[in-house]
Amino acid sequence: MRQARYDAVVIGGGAAGMAAAIELNRRGHSVAILEREETLGGILMQCIHNGFGLIEFNEELSGPEFAQRLETQVRSRGISAFLCTTVLDIREEGGTRAVYCVSPAEGVSRIEAGAVLLAMGCRERNRGNIRIPGTRPAGVYTAGLAQRLVNIEGYIPGKDVVIVGSGDIGLIMARRMTWAGCKVHAVIEILPYPSGLTRNIVQCLEDFGIPLYLSHLVTDIVGEDRVEGVEVTPIEQGALMHDKAFRILCDTVLLSVGLVPENELSRAAGIDINPATNGPVVDSMLMTSMPGVFACGNVLHVHDLVDYVVEEARRAGAAASEWLAGYRPEAEIRVKAGANIRYVLPGRLNPARENRLYMRPLIVRNDCRLELKVDGKVVRSIRKAHVQPSEMLSMVVTQADLAQAGRDSVVEIALA
Amino acid sequence: MERYDVAIVGAGVCGANIARRLSQYELDTALLEKEIDVSLGTSKANSGIVHGGFHDNIRTLKARLELRGALMFDRLHEELDFPFERCGILVAAFHEDEMRAIEQLYLQGVENGVIGIEMCSRERMLELEPKLNPDVVGGLHAPSGGILEPYRFVFSLVESARKNGVQVKTEFEVAAARRDGDWWIITATDGRELAARYVVNSAGLHADTVSAAFGGERFTIRPRKGEYYLLDRTTKAKPSKVIFPVPTEVSKGILVIPTVEGTVLLGPTASPARDKQDFATTRDQLEHILHSARTMIPSISENDVITSFAGLRAAYGDDFYIALSREAPAFVQVAGIQSPGLTASPAIGEYVKDLLKEAGLKLIEKRTWDPYVHKVPRARDADPYQLDALVREEAAYGDIVCRCERVSEAEIVKAIRAGHTTLDGIKYYTRAQMGRCQGGFCTYKIIRILMRETGMRYDEITKRGGKSRILEGEL
Numbered sequence: 001m002r003q004a005r006y007d008a009v010v011i012g013g014g015a016a017g018m019a020a021a022i023e024l025n026r027r028g029h030s031v032a033i034l035e036r037e038e039t040l041g042g043i044l045m046q047c048i049h050n051g052f053g054l055i056e057f058n059e060e061l062s063g064p065e066f067a068q069r070l071e072t073q074v075r076s077r078g079i080s081a082f083l084c085t086t087v088l089d090i091r092e093e094g095g096t097r098a099v100y101c102v103s104p105a106e107g108v109s110r111i112e113a114g115a116v117l118l119a120m121g122c123r124e125r126n127r128g129n130i131r132i133p134g135t136r137p138a139g140v141y142t143a144g145l146a147q148r149l150v151n152i153e154g155y156i157p158g159k160d161v162v163i164v165g166s167g168d169i170g171l172i173m174a175r176r177m178t179w180a181g182c183k184v185h186a187v188i189e190i191l192p193y194p195s196g197l198t199r200n201i202v203q204c205l206e207d208f209g210i211p212l213y214l215s216h217l218v219t220d221i222v223g224e225d226r227v228e229g230v231e232v233t234p235i236e237q238g239a240l241m242h243d244k245a246f247r248i249l250c251d252t253v254l255l256s257v258g259l260v261p262e263n264e265l266s267r268a269a270g271i272d273i274n275p276a277t278n279g280p281v282v283d284s285m286l287m288t289s290m291p292g293v294f295a296c297g298n299v300l301h302v303h304d305l306v307d308y309v310v311e312e313a314r315r316a317g318a319a320a321s322e323w324l325a326g327y328r329p330e331a332e333i334r335v336k337a338g339a340n341i342r343y344v345l346p347g348r349l350n351p352a353r354e355n356r357l358y359m360r361p362l363i364v365r366n367d368c369r370l371e372l373k374v375d376g377k378v379v380r381s382i383r384k385a386h387v388q389p390s391e392m393l394s395m396v397v398t399q400a401d402l403a404q405a406g407r408d409s410v411v412e413i414a415l416a
Numbered sequence: 417m418e419r420y421d422v423a424i425v426g427a428g429v430c431g432a433n434i435a436r437r438l439s440q441y442e443l444d445t446a447l448l449e450k451e452i453d454v455s456l457g458t459s460k461a462n463s464g465i466v467h468g469g470f471h472d473n474i475r476t477l478k479a480r481l482e483l484r485g486a487l488m489f490d491r492l493h494e495e496l497d498f499p500f501e502r503c504g505i506l507v508a509a510f511h512e513d514e515m516r517a518i519e520q521l522y523l524q525g526v527e528n529g530v531i532g533i534e535m536c537s538r539e540r541m542l543e544l545e546p547k548l549n550p551d552v553v554g555g556l557h558a559p560s561g562g563i564l565e566p567y568r569f570v571f572s573l574v575e576s577a578r579k580n581g582v583q584v585k586t587e588f589e590v591a592a593a594r595r596d597g598d599w600w601i602i603t604a605t606d607g608r609e610l611a612a613r614y615v616v617n618s619a620g621l622h623a624d625t626v627s628a629a630f631g632g633e634r635f636t637i638r639p640r641k642g643e644y645y646l647l648d649r650t651t652k653a654k655p656s657k658v659i660f661p662v663p664t665e666v667s668k669g670i671l672v673i674p675t676v677e678g679t680v681l682l683g684p685t686a687s688p689a690r691d692k693q694d695f696a697t698t699r700d701q702l703e704h705i706l707h708s709a710r711t712m713i714p715s716i717s718e719n720d721v722i723t724s725f726a727g728l729r730a731a732y733g734d735d736f737y738i739a740l741s742r743e744a745p746a747f748v749q750v751a752g753i754q755s756p757g758l759t760a761s762p763a764i765g766e767y768v769k770d771l772l773k774e775a776g777l778k779l780i781e782k783r784t785w786d787p788y789v790h791k792v793p794r795a796r797d798a799d800p801y802q803l804d805a806l807v808r809e810e811a812a813y814g815d816i817v818c819r820c821e822r823v824s825e826a827e828i829v830k831a832i833r834a835g836h837t838t839l840d841g842i843k844y845y846t847r848a849q850m851g852r853c854q855g856g857f858c859t860y861k862i863i864r865i866l867m868r869e870t871g872m873r874y875d876e877i878t879k880r881g882g883k884s885r886i887l888e889g890e891l
Contacts, residue, residue: 001804036816086816088800100800104814104825108804126854128646128723133697136725138839138879138886142856149887153860155874156889180891224693225883251888264820264852267650 002109006032006080008320009099009113011087011265014042015306016297016313017119018070023317024117025077029324032080032111034087034101040074041067042121043144044306046151049172051199055307066306082106090116090269090293097292115292115320118266118280119313122259122298124169127221130257132164134221137228143169143256147176156180158252162230163187164218168196168304168390170256175204177254185248187212188232193364195258195390197304218253219245227251259302269293276343277301284332284350285319286312294320301345301358304392308358315356329353331407335397338373338414340365342389349411351402357395361415364388369416372397374405387415420446420583422772423602423612425590425626426619427454429566429758430750432573433765434616438772439580442780446610447574447582448602450589450622452881453841455570457620459758460844461644461695461727463673463684464566465658467756468505468558470525470533471668478736481760481767483528486560488762495787496572498565499676504657505561506536506545508552508712514662518556521663525558532559547655547713561658563676566758567844575789575834580782585610586835587881590619593630600630600746614746614777616768620730621692623751632744635737635751639692639728642684643701645709648852649678651720659712668755670708672716677821677847682709682716689728697724722852729754738764740771748772795824796847817865818858820851828862832869840880842866863887 008024010017013035021031039045044052047063054060057069074081085103092098099111124142139158141149147169149155159182163170166189174184187205192215194201205212213232217240220231230253233245261279263271272281272289279300280288287294296316297309332348335357342360349355359370365387372380372395379401387393395413405411422438424431427449435447451457466486472479493500509515518535525533534557541555542548578584589605599611619626624637647653654674661669667686675681685701702724710716732752741747748771750764757764773779793806795813807814812826823846831845839855842848842862849855849862863877863886878884 001801036819084815086819088803088822102795102800102803102807102814102816104807104811107807107814108800110800123853124856126722126856128721128854131699131702131718131721131724133699133702133724135696138884141859145856145859148860150891153863154891155887156891157886158888219699220696222696225879226885264650 002106004032004109005112006030007113007324008115008117009034009111010117010119011099012042012119012121012299013037013040013081013083014119014121014297015044015067015070015309016121016299017042017117018074019310019313020117020119020296020317020320021079022070022073022077023314024321025079027318027321029321032082033074034085034099035081035083036086038083040071040081040083046144046148047172048151049176052306055305056310087265090265092290114324115294117316117320118288118293118295118299119297120262120265120299122261122302124255125258125260127255130255132218132221135223137221137223137226139223139227139251140221140253140255143167143173143254146173146254150176150180156182158227159183160185160250161252161254162218162248162250163254163256165189165255165257166194166196166201166212167256167258168200170254171196171200171204173254173256174210175208178208178210184208184210185250186210186232188216188218189214190217190235191215193388197390221253222247227253259298261299261302263299266295266299274343274347276337277345282346283348284329284346284353284355285323286316286346287319287323292323301343304390308392308394312358333402333405333407333409333411336410336412338412340415341413344413349397349402351399351405354399355397357397357413359393359395359413361387361389361393363415365415370395371414371416372401373412373414374402375409379404418446418610419599420444420610420612421777422446422614422616423448423600423610424616424618426617426622427570427574427584427586428457428459428618428620429455429570429573429761430620430753430764431616431618432570432577433761434618434750434768435577435582436573437765437769439577439582440782440785442782445582446612447577447584448588448590449584449586452586452838452878453836454574454584454586455567455844456840456880458727458730459570460567461725462566462642462758463671463681464564464675465673465758466500466502466562466564467759468525468533468561469528469530470521470556470558471663471756473524474528476735477738478756478760479528481736481763482756483530485760485763489562489564492762496569496576496789497791498568498572500562500564501676502560502562503674505558505660506541506657507556507660507662508541508548509555509662510549510551510553510711512553515554517662518554521556525556530558530560533557545655545657545659547653547715548659549712549714563658563673565676571834571845572789576787579789580785590626590629595745614748614772614775616748616750616772618750620753621728623730623749627749627751630744630747632741632747632749635732637730637732637751639689639694640731640754641687641689641694641726641728643697643705643726644681644683644724645702645705645721646723646725647680647682647716647720648722651680651717653713653715653717653720654680655713661708661712670705672709672713679722682706684727692728695726695728697726723854736760738767738771740775746775748775792827792830794827796822817861818846818848818851820853821847823848825865828865829869832866837866837870837872838878838880839886
């Protein structure tokens with residue numbers, strides 16, 4: 001078995017992994033990226049539409065272009081990137097961390113790492129997760145698989161399409177399938193509001209006249225060998241209106257019903273998982289419950305924009321660097337999700353530093369306030385013209401905000 | 417025209433067991449299957465249980481075959497390398513009245529000669545399975561009961577039969593049969609013909625139409641549907657034993673089954689199917705599964721569900737119907753094989769061999785018969801050192817294609833070379849696409865490997881043959 005040692009090992013070579021590795025390298029550490037696919041870039045490589053990089057690069061890039069920018073830095077800095085390499089296990093061994101991985105070229109390697117950065121991304125929820133009844137014909141795919149098949153493999157999975165869920169990938173695929181000459185008959189969303197970004201609703205559905213059915217549920221998939229249609233049932237006041245159900249004929253069902261952080265390695269390593277995010281529980285340094293193991297990007301929580309992923313990953317890289325240099329926060333204060341907030345991440349604040357927090361609302365509302373409360377007292381309030389669950393919120397909490405907070409203070413973030 | 421001593425119609429678990437049993441003799445045997453691969457009917461969608469031998473009375477044929485079959489699995493497991501474990505079975509009672517039914521099962525088990533069967537107090541039940549609902553009042557423990565991967569069992573049986581000379585013909589759907597002297601001439605829907613001296617009807621759901629084609633007894637298979645949920649291996653609700661409720665008149669009830677491969681299966685329901693193609697799951701039945709399963713193990717969560725599916729029981733009457741036909745010559749009926757068919761299947765193979773002998777088939781043992789199949793190492797089962805050695809021998813073991821179930825490219829290639837050229841066939845052979853992402857990440861990789869290994873075009877890639885095409889066009 002091959003043995004190696006690096007200051008830091010980054011698991012996953014997508015946007016998060018590359019950004020974290022660049023930051024670590026910039027700070028003088030030896031870094032290795034372990035990537036299971038044949039290329040760096042992760043899921044960006046199949047996102048050939050534009051809209052990436054507005055914050056990070058101040059210009060509008062396609063997914064592969066965004067990935068290319070990061071990869072160029074990875075390469076020019078001489079960061080080791082092991083491709084076609086699957087991580088099997090993260091273990092604590094003899095006071096250090098060991099990452100076991102396998103590749104066709106090298107067999108199994110054991111890589112010792114001062115710090116490990118989790119950047120494995122997320123996966124799509126599938127038909128089983130949302131329990132759509134019916135038959136099990138060919139023609140039911142997740143939107144991301146369809147995107148891969150069309151944009152990279154060069155195949156059209158089907159001609160007459162119904163999209164279940166209005167997540168961003170589904171919306172993007174509605175447009176992509178239309179461009180590929182397919183007929184997208186409908187996008188069906190169980191909630192009374194869309195799950196994807198507003199700009200995608202406009203640019204991918206409205207511009208192409210694709211109907212969006214809000215408060216509707218796909219209640220049956222029909223077809224023996226290949227999909228022949230779906231049954232759609234309206235929801236009124238939370239109840240299924242079976243007498244108003246209708247059928248849409250199609251040969252393909254694409255599912256865009258949410259993403260789940262891919263934490264199987266983390267779970268197997270015994271790392272604590274936060275049920276609200278499905279990502280690891282992390283402290284103010286984005287460090288998980290396993291000392292020296294950090295998490296960033298979609299493996300930590302699902303982001304809307306890759307620009308936020310890169311920002312967070314850079315912070316994780318910086319934190320790992322500081323941790324390697326021996327820095328430990330003196331005290332941390334817990335921060336909780338208050339009214340109308342699903343989660344706040346990270347869940348701990350360092351009162352000696354500036355803290356960037358990400359949070360996701362539970363509600364759709366216009367004209368409201370995002371509030372930081374310390375022991376019940378609002379210490380800061382930010383006006384928001386519009387909030388919705390599909391759009392992540394962010395806040396910087398400063399040392400001044402926490403001046404009155406003690407170790408046992410209750411800090412929470414709420415929408416009012 | 418190809419001529420055989422025996423033609424077996426239907427390559428499910430019964431046909432496969434019969435074929436392998438006959439492969440021990442100097443016979444030319446053909447195993448005919450209408451689907452593109454074996455084990456695609458009832459044998460792929462069932463509970464995968466080696467039953468405990470207490471549900472039915474020994475006076476029935478099915479109980480006798482179940483008891484005999486159950487004892488044959490250890491040796492089969494050794495020879496055929498399919499996942500199998502005697503994890504034990506619990507029947508849980510949640511009301512004092514149910515304890516009377518438990519006692520009946522216990523007495524029946526004792527009469528049937530089941531080894532190790534015991535009545536359990538509440539305390540003993542919770543000790544044997546701490547995840548049980550603490551409201552349990554007592555139950556039954558049958559330590560010899562077990563679990564297996566049913567399709568892997570069939571694949572291995574067929575591989576073994578094939579290795580010992582059985583001809584397997586897939587996509588051979590019997591359309592008609594006629595007598596020509598002492599021979600049966602069998603015609604497939606695509607026009608292929610073959611001749612056989614003896615025919616075994618193990619066509620499962622379609623045993624009635626096959627019987628009719630041969631002029632055999634008229635009977636009707638009435639499919640009864642069983643719906644299932646599959647839970648991810650990360651679920652906290654995985655028991656260590658198969659958990660049964662107290663059975664009802666019509667079924668053994670909704671079970672919680674820890675599969676050999678680490679996932680958890682909930683089901684089956686029991687409702688009449690609309691027809692033999694009715695594999696649809698329904699919202700009501702799926703709700704019923706979760707509700708019933710939670711009565712036994714409260715920590716079951718819908719968040720752990722990765723897929724649902726339905727299988728059809730080939731129901732006919734109360735007992736198995738295995739007999740020489742009185743209507744059609746040299747024709748053996750193997751019909752109405754519902755639960756505990758999988759458990760009984762090795763004994764069915766033996767029983768049918770004896771029936772054929774009774775009907776005049778000459779059985780001469782084959783000196784060269786080899787009971788073992790080639791064991792395929794699995795990346796998932798290897799520790800880092802073993803995996804390292806595997807990769808050094810065969811680099812493709814280092815390419816993990818299916819991340820959820822940790823399946824390497826080497827295993828996918830072996831599945832394809834063993835004749836499994838559909839996505840479902842590869843799934844059942846390797847487990848790729850069977851995990852939590854349900855093929856979201858690996859489907860395109862498997863398509864690439866399939867094309868490379870077989871030269872198939874994109875429009876020849878199917879989920880399970882027929883019109884189940886995966887891709888509808890090229891860019």
